[in-house]
Amino acid sequence: MNVVAQHDPSNMTGGEWEIRCELAALYRICDLYGWTDSINTHLSARVPCEPESFLINNYGVLFSEITASSLVKVDIHGKIQSGPGTLNSAGFTIHGGIYKARPDVNCVMHTHTRPGTGIAVLKRGLRPISQDVLEVYDELAYHEYGQPSQEAEGLALGVSCQQGDSIILRNHGLLTVGATIPGALHRMYMLNRACEIEIIARGLGEDPTPIDPGVVAEYGRRIKRQRATPEFGMLEWRAAIRQIEGRGTNWRQ
Numbered sequence: 001m002n003v004v005a006q007h008d009p010s011n012m013t014g015g016e017w018e019i020r021c022e023l024a025a026l027y028r029i030c031d032l033y034g035w036t037d038s039i040n041t042h043l044s045a046r047v048p049c050e051p052e053s054f055l056i057n058n059y060g061v062l063f064s065e066i067t068a069s070s071l072v073k074v075d076i077h078g079k080i081q082s083g084p085g086t087l088n089s090a091g092f093t094i095h096g097g098i099y100k101a102r103p104d105v106n107c108v109m110h111t112h113t114r115p116g117t118g119i120a121v122l123k124r125g126l127r128p129i130s131q132d133v134l135e136v137y138d139e140l141a142y143h144e145y146g147q148p149s150q151e152a153e154g155l156a157l158g159v160s161c162q163q164g165d166s167i168i169l170r171n172h173g174l175l176t177v178g179a180t181i182p183g184a185l186h187r188m189y190m191l192n193r194a195c196e197i198e199i200i201a202r203g204l205g206e207d208p209t210p211i212d213p214g215v216v217a218e219y220g221r222r223i224k225r226q227r228a229t230p231e232f233g234m235l236e237w238r239a240a241i242r243q244i245e246g247r248g249t250n251w252r253q
C-alpha cells in the first residue's frame, strides 16, 4: 500500500518526504489503536541518507492531527533543522539517545498505553505465558526510571537499547525500535498485547499454564529469523494503512 504523497516538496529529498508520510501514518495508526496520551509520547524515524537527523512530532499536536509536513526535523544533538513548531525535550532525550547508540535503528516508538504502563510499575514484568509475549520475549529489556529530559537519561537509554528492541521503561511506559517503521510497529503491537494478557492473567488469581522452556526458546529463534527480513511487520503495516485510509488520507499532506 502506497503511503507516499503524490508530490515531493521542493525543499527536501524524495526519501525524506516518503519517510515523513510513513511516520505520519504511524501516528494515525497509534491513534486508531487507542495508544495515545493526549499530546504526549512520541514516535520518530531517521531521515534516509542523513544518519544524524530524525523526524518527530511537533509538540502540542494530537496524533490524529499529525501530517507529513508538520513533523519536525532535528539532528541527534538537538538542533532543529527544519519544520514548524516545538521540540519536546523529553522526547528528544529518548529518541536522540537511541539513535546515537543504535546506528541500525531507523524508527523509535514510545507509548504510555495503560497495559504497558501498568506492567511497567510492577517489579516482576512479563512472564513467558502467552503466544503474544513470545513474539517479543527473547528481545525484551527493562530500563530503570531516570530523570526526564536529562542528558544522562539519554545515555542510559542508549545502554538499555543495546539489550533488546522491545523495552519496558520502568514506572513509565513502553518503547520499541526497528530497522523499519513497520518493524517497530509490529513490536509495539505485540508488546502491548503481551502486557494486556499479563494483566488479565494476574487478575484472575490463578497460576497460568506454563509453556515448555524448549518451546519458548525455539519460538525465539524462529521470530529472530523473521525479524531479520525486510518483510517483517509488512503485512500488518499494509492492513493498518487500509484501516486509517477509511478515516481519510490527509496525513499525506
Ligand SMILES: [Zn+2]
Pocket (backbone or CB within 6 Å): 041, 110, 111, 112, 172, 173
Ligand atoms: Zn513517556
